[in-house]
């Protein structure tokens with residue numbers, strides 16, 4: 001059956017469909033960046049809200065990139081409906097058609113419609129999953145240094161009254177109209193996987209507005225809420241195989257379904273300036289401080305992806321579940337979590353960290369998710385400093401264990417050299433690849449000098465204990481390969 005509003009009633013009864021009248025849903029949220037993750041996460045929570053009767057919180061999706069035409073075409077062919085298929089670690093599969101996106105606007109073709117949606121007083125939240133690049137914040141300095149052409153064009157164009165092109169440009173233009181109309185501004189809610197995502201969104205919007213009109217920045221600073229959040233649901237890229245699976249298992253022809261794990265988490269700070277739906281009634285944890293949850297996720301989940309991927313790829317593995325079902329790797333990861341990451345975390349309200357770690361291993365071990373190790377290593381030079389180095393830094397300061405973290409750093413450096421343990425070629429993907437390769441080539445003459453690469457290691461590279469351990473770990477990997485190194489570590 002081809003998915004559409006007409007065919008909802010005739011789908012396989014195992015597929016849950018919207019129980020509410022979609023025609024009666026009104027828009028309350030404008031969302032920039034309708035990708036895989038938005039559709040497995042926020043849109044799913046909003047679908048639950050709509051089913052619970054909160055019909056004023058429908059989503060207007062917006063794409064600002066030319067490449068978003070593909071999503072517009074897919075969704076418009078099926079009345080903005082799509083299938084979300086989740087798989088639990090025990091193999092239980094659930095499918096539902098999500099109905100919360102009620103319109104999709106492709107900004108390059110209809111900028112005025114996007115501005116109208118932002119102007120509409122019914123729009124009380126503007127949410128974002130525009131990836132880190134969408135904010136233009138240099139994460140080393142915290143400065144606003146946009147590089148993409150659309151944002152740069154908007155910085156010039158907006159002051160002169162041109163239509164925006166970038167997500168930030170639309171947000172600032174929308175807020176300017178609210179202020180000029182004397183209206184209440186919408187809340188800007190980032191759902192990107194960035195530490196302090198609300199702070200980052202606020203810094204970007206304020207810096208952008210400052211360049212357009214300083215008094216606008218002042219007004220935004222005092223009037224607009226930018227809640228922080230921690231978001232979690234592993235959602236791989238949709239492939240033809242995923243489309244085929246939805247057709248074979250559920251009989252649904254969906255142009256762009258989403259397949260994700262069953263686990264989902266959203267910890268959201270309660271700072272909304274124009275009201276919010278009762279998120280806490282549909283499974284969102286609404287809290288006053290998100291930071292302990294973020295650190296837990298960054299240092300246990302995200303850092304573990306780093307910890308498994310370089311070693312796993314060196315050893316010839318391809319998938320996350322493959323390495324996590326291997327006792328040697330599983331023990332290594334749990335050891336990292338328990339002995340290296342956990343000592344750096346403050347207590348997390350309401351969370352048992354042993355249980356969280358055990359659940360992570362079950363999630364990682366889930367075969368159906370087919371998450372690749374290669375997906376975890378894209379731009380490792382961004383990920384290592386955010387996920388793993390804070391653990392190393394804290395453990396060095398307290399004299400705690402660092403052996404496993406250092407083996408990961410050494411494995412990363414070996415991975416960058418591009419040769420797996422069996423001699424086959426590996427293909428690192430990193431925006432700093434050229435520089436990283438130069439840095440790692442220096443190891444031949446000056447062991448440990450890779451750690452002098454300041455954009456990643458900062459001042460950490462000069463730490464003598466780290467340096468000695470790194471040189472030893474690289475030698476161990478060279479002599480025994482990734483598996484051999486894990487065995488050696490397990491033995492002592």
Ligand code: NAD
Pocket residue numbers: 032033034035036037038063064065068129130131132133134148167191192193194231232233234235236
């Ligand atoms: P995706 O490739 O499916 O979608 C990316 C989306 O981001 C697209 O809608 C695109 O239009 C938009 N985008 C990218 N660059 C942009 C820019 N410069 N300006 C405006 N929009 C831009 O990827 P995804 O899996 O949906 O991931 C998107 C974000 O979601 C990630 O960057 C991450 O912060 C967050 N996230 C993803 C996962 C996951 O498992 N996939 C988990 C947690 C959080």
